[in-house]
Amino acid sequence: MDYVRFGNSGLKVSRVCLGCMTYGSPEWKGWVLDEEHSVPFIRQALELGINFIDTANMYSLGLSEEIVGRALRRFAGREDYVLATKVFFPMSDRPNDRGLSRKHILSSVEASLKRLGTDYIDLLVIHRFDPDTPIEETVDALDTVVRAGKVRYLGASTMDAWQFMKMLSIQQQLGLSRFVSIQTHYNLLYREEEREMIPLCRSEGIAYTPWSPLARGVLLGSRQERTVRASADPLIARWYNQHDIENEIVATVRRVASARGVTPAQIAISWVASRPGVTAPIVGADKPHHLEEIVKGINLVLTPEEIAQLQAPYRPRPVHEYI
DSSP: OOEEEOTTSSOEEESSEEEOTTBSOTTTSTTOBOHHHHHHHHHHHHHTTOOEEEOOTTGGGGHHHHHHHHHHHHHSOGGGOEEEEEEOSOSSSSTTSSSSOHHHHHHHHHHHHHHHTOSOEEEEEEOSOOTTSOHHHHHHHHHHHHHTTSEEEEEEESOOHHHHHHHHHHHHHHTOOOEEEEEOBOBTTBOGGGTTHHHHHHHHTOEEOOBOTTGGGGGGSOTTSOOHHHHHOHHHHHHOOOOHHHHHHHHHHHHHHHHHTSOHHHHHHHHHHHSTTBOOOEEOOOSTTHHHHHHHHHTOOOOHHHHHHHHTTOOOOOOOOOO
16 A cells, blocks of 8 residues: 655555445445444455545444444554544534534534544544634634644535635634645546646645545446445435436446456546545445455556546536535
């Protein structure tokens, strides 16, 4: 496993990040694995050299953090991994148990630390932009948890480039701890982040960690091959609408994979990881072969001709709206 610098920070992370939304409680989402079936994937990731682990407080309403925390304490020393969690989404019906207010950020960090069983969070990510809270309040609260030693670095997720740049600018103006990373939706079927977000990250020295690099499995093969998640996840139908161009891209991935004697997953992840500005794609795993396949794909070097083939069918599409 290769390790790379995390944006302009001094932090080093593996070229792939294990996303842990899949680990928690099936009662939260039908495709989520319980603790017994989740722990082997976290252990496997560590054994493969993946030191970057990403979860969120809202995944299984906190249970994912508990499972991830217990597994990491069992299989690794605290300095051997980089642990990220997130704050924004509602954790209950209470009006202040959501968003990016100072109240919610401070209470959420305390709750996450307890669930994770750690004294500090390596990377605290704001899960969305909060239009209901002044940016100054949000970034000051984030600076507070960093200066208190409870958080080492700050990250962001899934917002417009202008929103992210505005937050970065206010942090700089006020002399506050600055975001070092952002994660947004990016894969061969959805490349709109190439317009503004990725160039912004490259210009500002921000680590870019795309989520859904395999398009929730759509890039891996026929749409008739339905998994439990594919059948239960409404976002798949919402984001990937079976356009002819999407079908052509999927067919191209399969064709390039066949010619190289590798799997479509290896081709799809290799393309994402090779894009300028990409630091570490965030991937989930719920089958024993997934992580080994992803690591092989990260190490696979595509030729310029293969990259051109993979990118040729794409056409600009409307920017997705996210809840």
